[in-house]
Amino acid sequence: MLPLIRFDQVSVTIHKKMILSGISFALSPGEKAALCGKSGSGKSSILKTLLGLLPVTSGTVYFQELPLTAASIQSIRSGTAYIGQEPMLGTETVREALLLPFQFKTHRYHRPTEAQLIEVLQRLQLPAGILSQPGSRISGGEKQRIALARGLLLGKKLYLLDEVTSALDAESKAVVLEVFSDPDLTVLSVAHDPEWLERCGVIFELEAGRLTRAAHHENT
Amino acid sequence: MKTLDIELPQMALLYGLCLLPLLLLRLIGLRLSRDIGISILRMSTQLALVGIYLKMLFDLNHPWLNGLWILVMLLVADLSILRRAGLKARDFALATFTAIAFSVVFSTAYLVVLVIQPAHFYDARYIVPLAGMILGNCLQGNVIALERFYSALRKSENEYETFLMLGATRWEAVRPYFREAVKAAINPTIASMATMGLVSLPGMMTGQILGGSEPWLAVKYQIAIMICIFTSTTFASIINLKLSLNIAFNAFDVLKDEVTEKH
Numbered sequence: 150m151l152p153l154i155r156f157d158q159v160s161v162t163i164h165k166k167m168i169l170s171g172i173s174f175a176l177s178p179g180e181k182a183a184l185c186g187k188s189g190s191g192k193s194s195i196l197k198t199l200l201g202l203l204p205v206t207s208g209t210v211y212f213q214e215l216p217l218t219a220a221s222i223q224s225i226r227s228g229t230a231y232i233g234q235e236p237m238l239g240t241e242t243v244r245e246a247l248l249l250p251f252q253f254k255t256h257r258y259h260r261p262t263e264a265q266l267i268e269v270l271q272r273l274q275l276p277a278g279i280l281s282q283p284g285s286r287i288s289g290g291e292k293q294r295i296a297l298a299r300g301l302l303l304g305k306k307l308y309l310l311d312e313v314t315s316a317l318d319a320e321s322k323a324v325v326l327e328v329f330s331d332p333d334l335t336v337l338s339v340a341h342d343p344e345w346l347e348r349c350g351v352i353f354e355l356e357a358g359r360l361t362r363a364a365h366h367e368n369t
Numbered sequence: 370m371k372t373l374d375i376e377l378p379q380m381a382l383l384y385g386l387c388l389l390p391l392l393l394l395r396l397i398g399l400r401l402s403r404d405i406g407i408s409i410l411r412m413s414t415q416l417a418l419v420g421i422y423l424k425m426l427f428d429l430n431h432p433w434l435n436g437l438w439i440l441v442m443l444l445v446a447d448l449s450i451l452r453r454a455g456l457k458a459r460d461f462a463l464a465t466f467t468a469i470a471f472s473v474v475f476s477t478a479y480l481v482v483l484v485i486q487p488a489h490f491y492d493a494r495y496i497v498p499l500a501g502m503i504l505g506n507c508l509q510g511n512v513i514a515l516e517r518f519y520s521a522l523r524k525s526e527n528e529y530e531t532f533l534m535l536g537a538t539r540w541e542a543v544r545p546y547f548r549e550a551v552k553a554a555i556n557p558t559i560a561s562m563a564t565m566g567l568v569s570l571p572g573m574m575t576g577q578i579l580g581g582s583e584p585w586l587a588v589k590y591q592i593a594i595m596i597c598i599f600t601s602t603t604f605a606s607i608i609n610l611k612l613s614l615n616i617a618f619n620a621f622d623v624l625k626d627e628v629t630e631k632h
Contacts, residue, residue, distance in 0.1 A: 201621035202530060219620030227536050237531040250535035
């Protein structure tokens with residue numbers, strides 16, 4: 150099976166500072182992977198590089214075997230959902246936040262129905278009433294789940310999750326882990342949560358911008 | 370009616386008026402005499418030089434010379450806009466020049482050729498002061514537009530990147546900041562039009578009345594200049610921001626670090 154993403158000897162240097170060095174790995178559709186390492190080891194930089202937010206100094210990043218270039222970046226971003234540690238909702242109400250991507254040309258004709266909005270909220274154990282609430286009034290954990298719900302509504306191929314369970318309580322975390330364990334979803338995550346790591350097929354360990362170890366789980 | 374001249378002794382009397390606020394400032398402990406003195410000296414020298422040049426310009430009234438004067442004003446305004454907006458002149462000078470040159474030349478030409486219709490379209494008595502007034506206001510608007518846009522983007526970099534990650538094109542992702550910047554750029558002109566004549570008599574109108582014009586004529590010229598200022602500021606800020614997008618972002622739509630002066 151062709152890998153969904155592939156890093157081939159990727160290095161990133163910014164202002165003469167090495168951020169990533171010679172990173173190579175591949176992720177197949179449906180696979181779950183976690184990037185682990187100390188703060189500043191380059192975990193989040195791998196996600197940002199894939200999204201074109203950091204400039205590749207050498208090597209090549211592939212998405213569905215399509216090399217990451219200025220011409221392909223829009224389609225790569227369109228096929229990926231990135232959810233960060235402190236997600237930005239970018240709007241007034243939760244409903245507007247969920248519908249925000251559907252204002253853009255790429256998703257304009259895939260606007261979800263009210264029933265679909267409620268269904269995705271229920272999957273993440275959020276009440277339907279939250280739709281009309283202002284984004285400023287909801288908790289960090291709820292905000293995190295709304296960002297995840299927005300990603301799910303887009304029906305992306307690949308989910309890039311950066312410490313998304315950090316603001317969640319045990320119950321919410323269990324729900325999120327269950328949702329992203331779906332065999333149809335491909336997930337590349339920055340995570341330290343043992344419960345999530347157990348569900349990942351492969352764990353990449355990073356140290357000072359280098360990939361030092363790739364541990365594969367047999368049972369996933 | 371001929372405007373009364375201010376003779377040299379009266380000019381000296383006028384400078385003498387400055388001594389009163391200087392004394393007052395000293396009394397409250399504000400030691401600004403040196404700065405104020407330099408400012409008054411600079412103002413007087415600069416205006417004297419402009420007076421000499423304008424006299425020459427009006428006497429010769431040559432189309433190329435008038436055009437050259439406008440070109441110099443545009444170049445000075447171009448660099449001034451970028452310096453005050455904190456952007457690198459090396460990168461943005463051409464974009465800003467294109468935006469202000471098009472907008473100012475278009476508005477001035479519209480006003481002079483189609484509305485005022487002097488015997489010669491290049492008449493220095495019309496195009497030089499009118500282009501100068503339009504450009505001066507356009508300059509303020511463009512400083513606000515560029516400064517607001519890039520500082521908002523830097524401040525909201527996470528939000529901007531979130532828009533990109535959610536599938537927005539560069540234009541879709543910058544649009545909220547773009548709209549706010551254009552609004553901020555034209556707001557002073559809109560507010561000024563709304564209160565014109567109520568709060569104060571506009572400078573150009575006052576000048577014309579002192580110069581002997583009928584109040585009605587002065588009013589018509591004031592309306593004309595305000596409409597042209599509004600048009601050129603709107604055009605220039607939109608064109609300038611739009612052209613700058615091609616310079617300030619890399620091929621992956623990320624705002625370059627090195628576009629602002631501090632980098």
